[in-house]
Amino acid sequence: MIVVATADFEVYHGVVNELRDRGTTFTTIELDEELPDRAAVVITDGDNADAFANATTVVADPDDPRRAVDRALAAVRGDGGRTIIGVDPGRKPGIAVLTGETVVAAFQVPLSDAVDVIEREASDAPSPVVRIGDGSRLEGAKLVTDLEDVRVELVDETGTTPYLGTGSRGMGDVLAAVNIARLEGEVVDARKIEPTEGEIQVIKDRSRERSDHNRAIDEALARRVAAGELTIDEALAEHRNDGTGSETESHETDEADGSEPSS
Template identity: 80%
Template structure:
């Protein structure tokens, strides 16, 4: 059982609300009271770090109660609570955090923010693993190559996107990430992808859509975007500053759909 024992009101309020939101069984005691016999984990504040020698103690940050609750739940589950982070790659990857079979958090963020989110969630977990779907080749390669501080597995994501019924619009990527997290993959340290002509054209088209003047970046910049060296916005900035030359950089606006 999880026990909350602290005199820090902010810690108490944040942790208790988080536990209630998760439907978790817990109890609260004063720090100087005897713990219940079934207590296995104590969540407390920085003022009582060393007061509970016989049980696992989690010290909660009042600004981040979710992290303390994640740690407490993982401790209660023991070895079955290993943290697995599933990622459905794309321009806005779905990210699911699992402790054992339990989903403890989910996110969908722009590709440029995904690595920070994944590293943050993995930072305090014992032996975490990140499982990334092998679809969206360019985006998955970017994530694999930038996640160099955690074990990464590349997963065959065939069939991981579920059917979405009424009222579930926008949930597909996150649910796919959950399914990806539950599949074992091949451990990888890097993923080298040579972009196809079609993938390069998609990047050019995306740059045209984001450009203020309806102009696409050239192939050199598009390949740098494909390699993860630049975002589309950064490539457009280089394009405007004359970093590369191409027909699309002339003074004429190109409406043809081709660069």
């Protein structure tokens, strides 16, 4: 059983609500009470951790009660507390956080936010592992390159995307991330990808979609985006600033309306 024992109202409120949301069996006691016989782990605040030195103790941060509950549940289940983060890469990667065999958190965020989410979930975890699927080569390579101070494995993601029944639209990337997390991969610290012409064209098309004036970046900038040196927005700004943007826009507008480009 999980026991909550704290005089910190914020810790108490956050942890208790998190436990209730997960349907977890727990009890609360005052700091001067004896622990129940069935107590498996105590969640408390930093000021009172020493009071439970003889018990398995989790210190809760009032700003992050979920992390404390994750660790307490791992201790109760005997999972060893190992955090494995599975990532299905793409423009909006699916991210699944597992403690042992239990999924404790799931996210789907823009690629630009993914590294921050992964590093936050891995921070302070014992021996965390990040497993990234080998599909979506360019986005996956960027994640591998940008992640620091954490073990990263590249996983063959063949067959990890499940069939989605009625009403489950939008869940595929996250469920694939769960499956990726459960597969061992090859340890990598970098992944250099030479983009194909098709991948370069996709980047150009995305830049046109993001542009306020139907403007696509040139191939040189698209290759820098593919290498992770620039975001598409940064490439558009550079394209605009180097004086080629207005020319490209004018030419593309002429083509779009069917007229001949002006000489």
